[in-house]
Amino acid sequence: MNTLAALLPALPALGWAVHARWLHSRLTTARRDPLTGLWTRDAFTRRARRLLRDPRAVVVLADVDHFKQINDTHGHAAGDVLLATVAARLAHGTTPGGVVGRLGGDEFAAVVIDRDGTMPDRLHTLTRVLARPVDSTSEVHTTVSLGWVRAADHPGEDLSVLLRRADEAMYAAKRSGRSGPRRARLGRLLGSVAGRRPGRRGAA
Numbered sequence: 592m593n594t595l596a597a598l599l600p601a602l603p604a605l606g607w608a609v610h611a612r613w614l615h616s617r618l619t620t621a622r623r624d625p626l627t628g629l630w631t632r633d634a635f636t637r638r639a640r641r642l643l644r645d646p647r648a649v650v651v652l653a654d655v656d657h658f659k660q661i662n663d664t665h666g667h668a669a670g671d672v673l674l675a676t677v678a679a680r681l682a683h684g685t686t687p688g689g690v691v692g693r694l695g696g697d698e699f700a701a702v703v704i705d706r707d708g709t710m711p712d713r714l715h716t717l718t719r720v721l722a723r724p725v726d727s728t729s730e731v732h733t734t735v736s737l738g739w740v741r742a743a744d745h746p747g748e749d750l751s752v753l754l755r756r757a758d759e760a761m762y763a764a765k766r767s768g769r770s771g772p773r774r775a776r777l778g779r780l781l782g783s784v785a786g787r788r789p790g791r792r793g794a795a
Contacts, residue, residue, distance in 0.1 A: 624693040626671055627678035635692025639702040639750055642690060647705045648742040650750070651714065651772075652757035653681060653721070655697035656734045656765060669731045676725045677735060684717040700754060705741070714739060714772040736765040740775035755780055 622634035630638065642648050655661075655677060662670040674697060681699055682691050689703035703710065714737055724732035738761025740753050748756075756775040764773035 624678075627675050627693050629678050629682065629699070630690065630692040632692060632694050635690060635694075635700060636750060638690040639692070639700070642688075642702045642704060643742055643750060643753070645704050646743045649703050649705050649710050649739055650742065650753040650757050651685070651701040651703065651737060651739045652754060652761045653677070653699040653701070654736050654761055654765065656736055658697040658733070661731060661733060665728075665731055669725075669728060672725055672728060673731050673733070677721060680717070680720050684713070684720060700757075702750075710739070710741075711772075711774070718771055736761050737772035738762070738764055738775060739772055744775075744777060752780075 622631055623629070624631055629635075639650075643650075655673065658670065658673075661673055674693075677697075678691070678693065678699065681701060685691055685701045685703045688706075689701055691699060691701040694700050718735065718737055721735040721737075722732065724730070738757040738759065740756045740760065742748070742753060745753065745756065759780060760773040760775040764771070767773070
């Protein structure tokens with residue numbers, strides 16, 4: 592009885608601790624894309640901005656080529672498997688210390704710290720890895736166009752502008768038809784390329 596009496600005052604605090612852990616778990620889940628497990632756009636943005644304080648930061652934009660054709664040929668379930676596979680390979684290819692998010696549909700972004708100056712080689716390797724067939728469905732595969740930009744090349748520009756530069760480079764890579772990532776050009780942006788890409792479905 593004495594033991595129970597001693598525990599009673601602690602019960603409200605214990606209840607709040609359990610509730611806080613549950614709430615934290617729910618919030619973390621809400622910040623993750625349910626299909627790929629990557630960070631959602633807002634959660635990615637918060638983490639990416641912190642990484643951009645490092646002058647070695649590199650911003651990468653990735654877009655799955657011919658994604659609508661994959662869906663039309665193999666079905667949306669196969670498309671979802673492809674997206675999940677691309678996400679896992681991107682996450683693996685941008686570690687350690689990087690952050691990857693799904694911006695929507697078949698578009699992904701990452702910010703990586705290039706500690707040893709090998710980012711061009713790493714991205715070329717990543718491009719080849721991303722083009723491999725899906726392990727569980729070997730007939731489902733396509734290439735992934737990558738555009739990238741070094742934050743140090745454009746001092747003072749924030750994440751949104753750097754993403755636009757990476758987007759411009761990625762679209763140039765997609766149009767060229769060459770396999771391999773494309774680095775953003777120096778100088779002024781050419782302008783928005785929104786709406787000029789091949790059609791794709793919305794977020795899965």
